[in-house]
Amino acid sequence: MVAQPWKKPDLADQPDLKKLNDELHDLRLDAGLPSARAIRDRVGKDAQDYWIVNHQAVLDTFQRPDLPPWGRLELIARVLAELARHSDIDAQVDRFKALWKQVVRETVAQASVHPPADATASVGDSDVNDATAPSEGLPKQDTGTPSRQAAEEPPADKETSTNAAQDSLQFNYAHESLKGLILNVAQALWHDKDALRVFLGVVRRSEGFVRMADAAEEQRPANATFYGVKSREFEVDRSPARLELVTLHRRLDEHRLKRNWSFTDMEEQTGISSDAWIRWYTHDELPEREALVAFSHMASLTQEDHVLLLGLWDAAHDALEVQQRTASLPSSISFDEAWTMRDPAAPKLWALAGVGGENLAAYGPDLASGTAPAFVVAGPAKSGRSTALVNIARSLLASGTQLALVTPRPSLLRELADRDGVVACFDQDDIGHDELEEALSVASAEEPLVVVMDDAEALGECDARRVLRNLLEHGFDEGTALVLAGDEDKLGPSYPWLGKAKRAHRGLLLSPQERHAGDWIGIKTGDSVVGRPLAPGRGWLHLGDGKLMAVTVPR
Numbered sequence: 001m002v003a004q005p006w007k008k009p010d011l012a013d014q015p016d017l018k019k020l021n022d023e024l025h026d027l028r029l030d031a032g033l034p035s036a037r038a039i040r041d042r043v044g045k046d047a048q049d050y051w052i053v054n055h056q057a058v059l060d061t062f063q064r065p066d067l068p069p070w071g072r073l074e075l076i077a078r079v080l081a082e083l084a085r086h087s088d089i090d091a092q093v094d095r096f097k098a099l100w101k102q103v104v105r106e107t108v109a110q111a112s113v114h115p116p117a118d119a120t121a122s123v124g125d126s127d128v129n130d131a132t133a134p135s136e137g138l139p140k141q142d143t144g145t146p147s148r149q150a151a152e153e154p155p156a157d158k159e160t161s162t163n164a165a166q167d168s169l170q171f172n173y174a175h176e177s178l179k180g181l182i183l184n185v186a187q188a189l190w191h192d193k194d195a196l197r198v199f200l201g202v203v204r205r206s207e208g209f210v211r212m213a214d215a216a217e218e219q220r221p222a223n224a225t226f227y228g229v230k231s232r233e234f235e236v237d238r239s240p241a242r243l244e245l246v247t248l249h250r251r252l253d254e255h256r257l258k259r260n261w262s263f264t265d266m267e268e269q270t271g272i273s274s275d276a277w278i279r280w281y282t283h284d285e286l287p288e289r290e291a292l293v294a295f296s297h298m299a300s301l302t303q304e305d306h307v308l309l310l311g312l313w314d315a316a317h318d319a320l321e322v323q324q325r326t327a328s329l330p331s332s333i334s335f336d337e338a339w340t341m342r343d344p345a346a347p348k349l350w351a352l353a354g355v356g357g358e359n360l361a362a363y364g365p366d367l368a369s370g371t372a373p374a375f376v377v378a379g380p381a382k383s384g385r386s387t388a389l390v391n392i393a394r395s396l397l398a399s400g401t402q403l404a405l406v407t408p409r410p411s412l413l414r415e416l417a418d419r420d421g422v423v424a425c426f427d428q429d430d431i432g433h434d435e436l437e438e439a440l441s442v443a444s445a446e447e448p449l450v451v452v453m454d455d456a457e458a459l460g461e462c463d464a465r466r467v468l469r470n471l472l473e474h475g476f477d478e479g480t481a482l483v484l485a486g487d488e489d490k491l492g493p494s495y496p497w498l499g500k501a502k503r504a505h506r507g508l509l510l511s512p513q514e515r516h517a518g519d520w521i522g523i524k525t526g527d528s529v530v531g532r533p534l535a536p537g538r539g540w541l542h543l544g545d546g547k548l549m550a551v552t553v554p555r
Contacts, residue, residue, distance in 0.1 A: 005033065009065035016106045017067060020099040024062060024077070027092070031083035042079040046278055057188070067103050069188045078262060090260045244316035245286060251309060252287075255299050270294040286316050329356060332537055335391055335554040338362050339398070349448055349481060351375065352395035353388065353508050354541055354551025363541055363551060364395070365506050367450060367483070370544055372504035373475030377485035378520045379510030384536035384553060385485040386412040386454055388508055391554050392483055393452045397421045404439045406431060406453035413454050423449065429458060436464040440471065440480055448479040456484040460495035469497040488517040506544040510553070511535055523548055 008025060011018035028034065034042075036055040043053045053072050061068040061076055074093055081092035182203055189196040256266065263274040272291045280287045292313055296306045338355045341362040353364035353375075365375045377388050390412050393403055397419055405425040407413050417425040424439040436451075443449035451471065453459070462468075471480050484501060488509075491498060505522025511534045512518070518525035521542045529540060529548070541549045 005029065006059070006062050009063055011065055014065075014103075016099075016103045017065075020067075020096070020103055021062070023096065023099060024073075024080075027077065027080045027084065028062070030086075031080040034080070034083060039076060039079055042083070043075045044274075046275055052278070066184075067100070069184060070097065070100055072188055073100060074262075078264075093262075094260070244312050244319060248286075248309065248312040248316060249281065251305075251312065252292075252295065255295070255301065255305070259299060266295070269298040286313070286320060289313055289317075329538070329550060329552045330360075331552070333552050333554050335394060338391075338554040339395065342395075346399075348399050348401060349396070349450070350399065351392040351450075351483065352554070353392060354539055354549075354553045356541065356549050356551035363543065363549065364392070365543055367481035368448070368476070370504055370506060372472055372500065373481035374472055374501045374504040375481075375483045376491075376501055376504065376507035376520045377483070377510065378488045378491060378507060378512070378517050379485075379539075380488060380513050380534065382536065383510035383534055384539075385510060387536070387555060388510065388539065388553050389413055389452055389454055389483065389485050390416065396450055396452075402442065402447060402449040404436070404449060404451045406451060406459070407455070408458040409455045411454040413452060431459060431462045431464040433463045433467055436467045440467065440478075443479040445477075445479045448481065450481045450483060453482065453484040456486040456498065456501075457490035460498055465495070465497050469500060472497060472500040472503070488512060488514060488520065491520060504544070506542050508551075508553075509540040509542075511538070512540070518542075 005025065006028075008021060011021060036058040039058045040051055040053055040055045043051070046052050053075055057072060058076060061072060073096060077093050077096040078089060081089040086092050185199060186196060189199055259265075261269065263277045266272070266277050267274040270291060271294055272288075276291070277287075279285060280291075289310070292309050295301075296309060301309070333355055335352075338352060339362070341355060341360065342350070342352060343361075347366050347368060349367040351364045351367060352362055355362050357363065367373055367375060375392075377385050377392075379385050393405070393413060393416055396403060397416070401421065403416075403419075403422050405413050405417060405422060407425070407427050408429045414425065414427060416422060417427075423442060424435075426435070440449060440451075451468075459465075468482065471478075471482055475481050482501065484498075502520055502522070507521030509517055509521060509525070509529075511532065512525055512530045515525055515530055517530065522544065523542045523546065525540070525548070537553050537555060539551050539553050541551045543549075
């Protein structure tokens with residue numbers, strides 16, 4: 001089949017677009033008039049084995065009388081420049097980008113000032129014909145008569161009506177222009193459904209789309225699958241790493257555009273396939289860390305930019321791991337079921353804090369070891385602190401450990417007061433020095449005793465504070481330990497004995513809302529962990545090993 005020039009669209013009334021289209025046809029001629037399928041093949045496929053630009057889209061770029069999307073035009077112009085063996089391919093692409101921008105600027109300027117020519121003419125012609133055309137068979141009136149003046153100067157109310165109609169047409173034309181742009185981009189992304197959903201999700205959350213949709217609803221019954229702003233079918237769940245991913249992609253794009261790198265160039269420069277780079281961009285995915293290192297090296301980034309990219313990657317990776325770990329946990333679990341998941345060889349002072357991990361097992365602290373004989377449960381009100389304490393207390397009682405319960409406020413712990421092994425239950429808003437010291441006197445290395453305390457912030461200045469401080473300093477030798485729970489915002493380090501509990505560097509966070517909450521359990525917490533809605537029954541466990549584990553707390 002002999003290669004032939006393609007028919008050009010009629011663009012006589014759009015000189016900038018005509019220039020762009022003519023230049024594109026000339027470039028194809030320089031390239032040897034490749035077919036649409038040849039151009040499509042040269043652009044290639046994405047990671048899902050879809051054509052990045054199909055042959056019909058190639059034809060539309062040359063033959064349709066409208067502006068093609070820049071992404072498609074860039075790929076086609078680059079392929080043609082390569083086939084034509086131009087010495088500076090990037091310069092050719094930049095030339096077409098400048099032409100494309102000029103068309104966009106001209107189109108936007110016209111859309112903001114003038115409504116469509118035919119629409120304006122129809123309004124103006126209608127007014128003139130109604131006001132000035134003489135009735136058939138009647139003689140012309142004298143130009144000086146009042147009637148003629150009336151014909152030349154329509155009444156004020158009619159002029160107002162005409163202006164309103166013109167304003168309405170301009171307003172609607174702006175909406176139609178926006179709708180056309182949305183449809184144009186959606187068509188370009190049609191074969192990448194994930195990218196399409198992300199794009200439409202962003203569009204539907206924009207203010208301009210809401211105004212367009214509301215106007216459409218007023219004028220006609222709208223199709224909810226496209227116009228209705230209350231529809232959620234195109235929205236995607238927000239990733240907990242959304243901020244880090246967006247920032248990372250923006251930084252990468254800044255460096256890429258600064259060097260005029262295409263995805264093919266990035267493959268050549270980094271050794272990472274262009275399909276992988278395209279997938280990470282279009283699917284809003286986290287690139288591989290090795291890809292960022294290669295990009296930083298090939299782009300000769302400064303140390304500051306290199307550290308920033310890897311820092312963003314680490315933050316996004318941690319957030320995505322958090323999402324994955326929490327999604328794999330059971331929504332709820334009973335204490336009896338969780339108890340069967342413990343290690344049969346667990347020591348006597350092992351306490352059940354939650355169920356988690358890759359193999360779904362029971363985890364908790366050994367209160368007889370570590371840097372301090374303590375364990376902290378922290379979280380806001382209604383996060384399930386008392387429930388977590390009850391599980392810990394039940395697990396210690398099941399192992400034969402003695403308990404002293406402390407509940408200055410109403411708590412589920414009080415329901416365990418009559419259990420065997422509970423030597424004391426302090427349910428007042430203070431604890432006497434002598435009373436607590438007497439309760440602890442029955443403890444020994446062979447028969448340990450654990451103080452389980454709820455609402456610890458209410459006892460910061462209690463009479464027994466010296467006894468509690470001594471427990472935290474010498475508990476390992478005396479066979480005593482402390483498990484306390486409190487509100488993350490009210491646990492005050494100004495109370496000396498409470499501050500010593502932090503030295504254990506372990507604990508359970510329940511729905512933490514503030515970053516400083518991690519200080520109570522000896523680990524830093526980032527945005528991926530804090531600030532989420534309250535979720536009683538879910539927590540973050542730290543056992544002093546520097547690892548934060550997502551767990552389900554038994555109920």
